[in-house]
Amino acid sequence: MKNHVLRPLWVAIAFVALIFLVRHFMVPKDFGIHGRNFTYGFYRLGAIDDWKAIPVKYRGMAGCGECHEDKVAEHQKGPHHIIQCENCHGPALAHPDKPETLPIDRDRGLCLRCHAGLPYPTSQRANLPAIDPDKHNPGAPCVECHNPHNPEM
Amino acid sequence: MSCSRRDLLKKAMCGAVAASLPLTMFRFLSPAQAQAAVAGSGKVRWGFLVDTRKCVGCGFCVKACKMENEVPYDAPVTRTWVERYVVTRDGKTHIDSPLGGRDGFVSQKVGEETIPPEEITKAFFVPKLCNQCDNPACVQVCPVGATFQTNDGVVLIDRTWCIGCGYCIMACPYGVRFFHPIYKVAEKCTFCYHRISKGMVTACVQACPFGARRIGNLKDPNDPVTRAIMTERVAVLKDEYGTKPQVFYIGLDSNVR
Structure with missing residues (x-):
């Protein structure tokens, strides 16, 4: 195929690859489906520990x-x-x-x-x-x- | 290569069927995974019981919640609040919740109105908080996966992931979500997740002097709260939305919305 047809194709492929690369580094490793399904359980697992780590103020x-x-x-x-x-x-x-x-x-x-x-x-x-x-x-x-x-x- | 009409149709049919099969069909789940997918894993499902007959509108729950969860004290936002309903002889319902009931209800004025005592047919207080729905509309609409339901049924927000778009605030039929003025993300009642995961009760439950608020594990049939929900006549807010709220009310009136 001619060069002027292929060149934009490579650019497009490189762009998609860049998106995947950025995604790989930006999305935390523990991000995924942890609950019962995608609709309600798609999240970063560490978020639960973030909430648990809050100090108790009213001690009873x-x-x-x-x-x-x-x-x-x-x-x-x-x-x-x-x-x-x-x-x-x-x-x-x-x-x-x-x-x-x-x-x-x-x-x-x-x-x-x-x-x-x-x-x-x-x-x-x-x-x-x-x-x-x-x-x-x-x-x-x-x-x-x-x-x-x-x-x- | 020759291809009869019959062969072509056969192959096209097979191809169409194959293309319509989801790849997940070929994934094998362990029995535990299958159980988790159907019923929600774990032995805990947090639920809440509010007895509106016991509430006197002191507002200690709202104060405790705001302090415990570092919700800005004087900002007009709160994770839980108490509403006052005053029904008069003319059939009108007067509703207010000054500062969310944070400082209690100390005046007979409802909003700006002074209602003469002889006009009142019934009056009561209704504490409100996140219903931790089984089908939380707020979670469905989140475009980035920043809000989710834990396996013990509590809906939480990931503050590092929320982009603050506000879809969830719009989606909640109960209006329990708000925009946190400091963190600039969506904010809601967490059932004091840092407390219940340590075996304590929520700050509002602990602060309530009259036992109008109680929290329990709905999956434990011997839990006093679960027993009360099973044996008493309870109702939930806005049942018709299909969100399956898990905050149950004793003595709920049809005026309460």
């Missing part, structure tokens, strides 16, 4: 009790025992190493999440002790009068 009440026994014991006796320490004190992260202390949030908003009265007869919310935040000592922190660990004390 059991961890708090290892050092703060008195506080947890007091908390366990009252109706607030269902609330996790970290809900109000924030995530423990790597406490006591980092951060060394957790901030104590005295904000009224924390209490009002459950105790701001809402007139919802069919909701569990109506069964909780409630106040009207605009009339019940507005602006004052609840913890001045109520013990958040055990409000019955």
Whole structure:
């Protein structure tokens, strides 16, 4: 065949080869079908380990009790025992190493999440002790009068 | 070379049949591979149970989720949220979710409206999160294979692979996906994959004081969550989409969309 016909063909072949070469180096080795089929399971297997490697921040009440026994014991006796320490004190992260202390949030908003009265007869919310935040000592922190660990004390 | 009409037709027929056979026909699968292809391998399939009757709208779940998963706290995006439904005598449904319910529901105002208590016939809170569908529409539309379903049923996003095209955000019928303002990729609830793979529960489940949120292994018949789903009257959101959501709701109302 004549040269001027073949030349574009070689260019085309080289272009396709280049695409395959780039693909070979750019696509991770663990990329492929790992799940049940191509539609739902076509991915990079290492992505699962990436998600697993994220550090846990909310460590749970059991961890708090290892050092703060008195506080947890007091908390366990009252109706607030269902609330996790970290809900109000924030995530423990790597406490006591980092951060060394957790901030104590005295904000009224924390209490009002459950105790701001809402007139919802069919909701569990109506069964909780409630106040009207605009009339019940507005602006004052609840913890001045109520013990958040055990409000019955 | 001579070729009769009969031979030509025969050969053409054979060629057509051969060309229509997929090469995968000749691949031999081990029984384990075949099982995996049919039912999904492994002994774990994560499922979620929300009891809307127990939710009081405190929003601790949303706060915990945002902190645990480093979702920008003040940005108007969240992996999970709580909706308030207030149905009044005139048959209207008033719905809101201020900041996704992050700071709880402390005001009687729904959106901008003040609803007199005597007008309310029913009112309740509905927590929402990714349904980790069995047929996730969001995964089907991904053009690059950056989102996928793990063998334990959780839909994840590969942050290094996502190109941020946003098809999946459009495709999700539940609106659980959003664009992460920092990583600039699609973002969604992962059922706290870093926690459940260590034997812990999700941050939202741990934070819920009333047990309105629970997570369990749907393949374990003795799991309390699986038992509850099997024995209680549960419903899923937008069943008609055929996505087979795996977040089940107790006490779901027809007003909830």
